[in-house]
Amino acid sequence: xxxxxxxxxxxxxxxxxxxxxxxxxxxxxxxxxxxxxxxxxxxxxxxxxxxxxxxxxxxxxxxxxxxxxxxxxxxxxxxxxxxxxxxxxxxxxxxxxxxxxxxxxxxxxxxxxxxxxxxxxxxxxxxxxxxxxxxxxxxxxxxxxxxxxxxxxxxxxxxxxxxxxxxxxxxxxxxxxxxxxxxxxxxxxxxxxxxxxxxxxxxxxxxxxxxxxxxxxxxxxxxxxxxxxxxxxxxxxxxxxxxxxxxxxxxxxxxxxxxxxxxxxxxxxxxxxxxxxxxxxxxxxxxxxxxxxxxxxxxxxxxxxxxxxxxxxxxxxxxxxxxxxxxxxxxxxxxxxxxxxxxxxxxxxxxxxxxxxxxxxxxxxxxxxxxxxxxxxxxxxxxxxxxxxxxxxxxxxxxxxxxxxxxxxxxxxxxxxxxxxxxxxxxxxxxxxxxxxxxxxxxxxxxxxxxxxxxxxxxxxxxxxxxxxxxxxxxxxxxxxxxxxxxxxxxxxxxxxxxxxxxxxxxxxxxxxxxxxxxxxxxxxxxxxxxxxxxxxxxxxx
Numbered sequence: 001x002x003x004x005x006x007x008x009x010x011x012x013x014x015x016x017x018x019x020x021x022x023x024x025x026x027x028x029x030x031x032x033x034x035x036x037x038x039x040x041x042x043x044x045x046x047x048x049x050x051x052x053x054x055x056x057x058x059x060x061x062x063x064x065x066x067x068x069x070x071x072x073x074x075x076x077x078x079x080x081x082x083x084x085x086x087x088x089x090x091x092x093x094x095x096x097x098x099x100x101x102x103x104x105x106x107x108x109x110x111x112x113x114x115x116x117x118x119x120x121x122x123x124x125x126x127x128x129x130x131x132x133x134x135x136x137x138x139x140x141x142x143x144x145x146x147x148x149x150x151x152x153x154x155x156x157x158x159x160x161x162x163x164x165x166x167x168x169x170x171x172x173x174x175x176x177x178x179x180x181x182x183x184x185x186x187x188x189x190x191x192x193x194x195x196x197x198x199x200x201x202x203x204x205x206x207x208x209x210x211x212x213x214x215x216x217x218x219x220x221x222x223x224x225x226x227x228x229x230x231x232x233x234x235x236x237x238x239x240x241x242x243x244x245x246x247x248x249x250x251x252x253x254x255x256x257x258x259x260x261x262x263x264x265x266x267x268x269x270x271x272x273x274x275x276x277x278x279x280x281x282x283x284x285x286x287x288x289x290x291x292x293x294x295x296x297x298x299x300x301x302x303x304x305x306x307x308x309x310x311x312x313x314x315x316x317x318x319x320x321x322x323x324x325x326x327x328x329x330x331x332x333x334x335x336x337x338x339x340x341x342x343x344x345x346x347x348x349x350x351x352x353x354x355x356x357x358x359x360x361x362x363x364x365x366x367x368x369x370x371x372x373x374x375x376x377x378x379x380x381x382x383x384x385x386x387x388x389x390x391x392x393x394x395x396x397x398x399x400x401x402x403x404x405x406x407x408x409x410x411x412x413x414x415x416x417x418x419x420x421x422x423x424x425x426x427x428x429x430x431x432x433x434x435x436x437x438x439x440x441x442x443x444x445x446x447x448x449x450x451x452x453x454x455x456x457x458x459x460x461x462x463x464x465x466x467x468x469x470x471x472x473x474x475x476x477x478x479x480x481x482x483x484x485x486x487x488x489x490x491x492x493x494x495x496x497x498x499x500x501x502x503x504x505x506x507x508x509x510x511x512x513x514x515x516x517x518x519x520x521x522x523x524x525x526x527x528x529x530x531x532x533x534x535x536x537x538x539x540x541x542x
Contacts, residue, residue: 034170036304038177043300045181047362052188053201055290056283060202062293063136064143066265067120068209071146073261075153075213076173078254079109082246083158086237095231096159102230105242109151120144132272133286135199142203149213156220159229168223172216180212255402256389259382259439260300262409263432266416267292271428274420291368292425294359295375302351302376306344306383330453333391335523337384338459342467342518344383346509349468351376353475354501357482361494368425375429381436388443395450401443408439463518471509475501 050058083105087096096102120127121144128136153176157169184205191201224230255262271292275285351358352373359366389401412435419427444456478501482488488497513519 034173037174039300039304041177041181043297043304045185046297048185049188049205050290050294050363052185052192053198055287055294057188057192057198057201057290058293059286059290060136060139060198061205062264062290062296063131063133063268064139064202064206066261066268067140067143068146068206069261069264070258071150072209073254073257074250075150076157076169077257078250079150079154079246080158080161080169081253082250083155084162085249086242086245087159087162090235090237091162095163095229097235098230100236102155104237104239105155105246106151108239108242108246109155113147113151116147117144120147131269132276133282136202138199139202139206142206143209145207145210146213149210149217152217153213153220156217156224156229160220160223160227163229165227168220168227171223172219175219176212176216178212179215180209183208183211252399252402255405256393256398259385259389259405259408259436260296260303262405263412263435264296266409266412267428267432270413270416271420271425274416274427275424277421278424280424288368288425292371292375292428294363294368295372295378295429298351298358298362298372299376299378299382302344302347302379303383303386305347306379307340307386326453330451331522333394333451334454334456334458335520336387336391337454337456339523340383340387341459342464342513344380345464346468346471346506347383348377348380349472350475350502350505351379353472354479354498357479357488357494357498357501361491361498364491371424371426371429374426375432377433378436381433381440385436385440385443388440388447392443392446392450397446397450400446404439404442404446407442408435411435411438460513460516460518463513463516466516467509467512467518470512471505474508475505478504 046058049061053061086101086105090096091101121141124137124140124144125134127140128134153172157172160166160168187204187208188201191204267289271289272282272285275288276282280288355373355376356366356369359369359372389405392398392401412431415431415434416428419431421427423430447454448456478497482494482497482501486497488494514524
């Protein structure tokens with residue numbers, strides 16, 4: 001389950017549903033903060049990375065990034081969730097033993113990791129050929145090594161999570177990201193200055209993920225010294241139970257976290273060949289793939305804005321609670337949906353309006369702006385998709401959401417094959433937005449089917465219209481002033497102008513929503529700076 005960054009327990013208690021799970025709430029909050037930091041780092045470093053290596057170098061790294069991301073998702077979400085379930089089911093009162101738990105699971109996971117590594121390493125020439133660029137062989141082989149670290153981090157994280165101690169997972173995740181990002185930027189900068197080949201730089205950047213994972217393992221081992229998670233109590237686990245839990249439950253859970261990765265995976269295999277069919281040379285296709293990938297970090301950050309706060313309203317509930325306190329559950333889920341809708345549509349509209357300036361500010365030119373403006377519509381549809389997927393997951397429908405995402409991956413692949421040869425990277429942007437919109441529609445259908453009481457279209461439309469209009473007028477005027485009146489060109493001035501426009505637009509939008517009564521009291525109390533919001537709305541605090 002994904003959670004936002006505000007105190008979940010507070011939201012839940014406001015609906016009089018005290019669960020008495022203080023440690024679980026604390027753990028969810030810790031994981032949410034760590035996840036937020038990691039997402040910001042993961043998205044943020046790609047901007048300076050692109051500035052260092054250029055669009056072609058960025059393209060090379062983005063071609064292998066889906067493999068790195070899949071390994072990270074397995075190590076952080078899928079396998080730890082499966083191991084956590086094994087621990088919670090069989091080791092509630094004690095820690096697992098080395099012989100009956102760690103060895104069989106470790107052998108199984110290490111076997112899978114070695115097979116995955118060997119296949120990716122040996123098939124790298126063929127995979128590079130399928131991607132339309134045989135020079136990607138070395139970066140792909142370098143990316144294969146990260147899978148060897150997955151068993152070690154995932155087992156330890158899973159055991160701690162099974163004991164409801166989320167801190168080791170959170171700290172190791174942040175340390176891993178900090179080391180990885182710092183190493184990628186430092187090594188890339190030095191290699192570019194020394195005149196190294198861009199494909200060699202891509203391979204070294206991929207290996208930085210392995211170093212980061214090793215630091216994550218060290219952090220987890222340090223926690224083991226502080227809080228041991230190995231006992232001498234023998235309690236054997238059937239091999240069939242281990243394999244089924246890891247391969248079925250772990251895989252389905254992992255798929256629910258891999259929507260953006262799977263879309264990038266489809267792009268990695270279809271975009272360059274599609275651009276060649278569009279009439280570009282191989283060098284031009286590489287450059288335009290790198291330009292298209294500029295949208296990835298911006299969309300990722302936008303989705304954090306659009307979904308993180310909203311997901312705090314999507315708590316972990318049991319079937320009994322769903323039956324006995326259904327009204328409160330529906331109110332919470334609707335609040336999460338509403339907040340995600342209001343935040344993501346504003347983030348999308350603001351970024352689309354300012355994108356010509358943002359493109360020049362972050363990437364030194366405004367090439368590909370129109371296609372990337374279409375791509376940023378992903379912030380809206382993907383934020384709502386993640387929110388509805390979390391709602392369905394909390395209702396126990398994680399298999400259905402995983403199946404929808406898998407089907408969406410196939411749809412994206414098909415649409416790329418069809419649209420990219422005709423429209424270039426605009427076709428890829430359209431394919432991405434259409435795919436996620438279809439996934440969202442399926443999630444909404446399932447949500448209405450399993451929880452018909454929820455009113456997804458019951459939103460503060462008047463407040464939304466007034467807020468969006470006021471924000472877009474202000475941001476639009478600032479954009480026109482920057483381009484036509486002040487002729488802002490330098491990156492320092494662009495940075496100041498864009499930040500000023502974002503702050504003005506966000507404040508104007510937020511104040512308008514609150515003033516026009518878009519939020520109820522519980523929602524207001526759960527937002528940041530909640531003590532001051534009722535006063536802003538005109539209510540007197542009691």
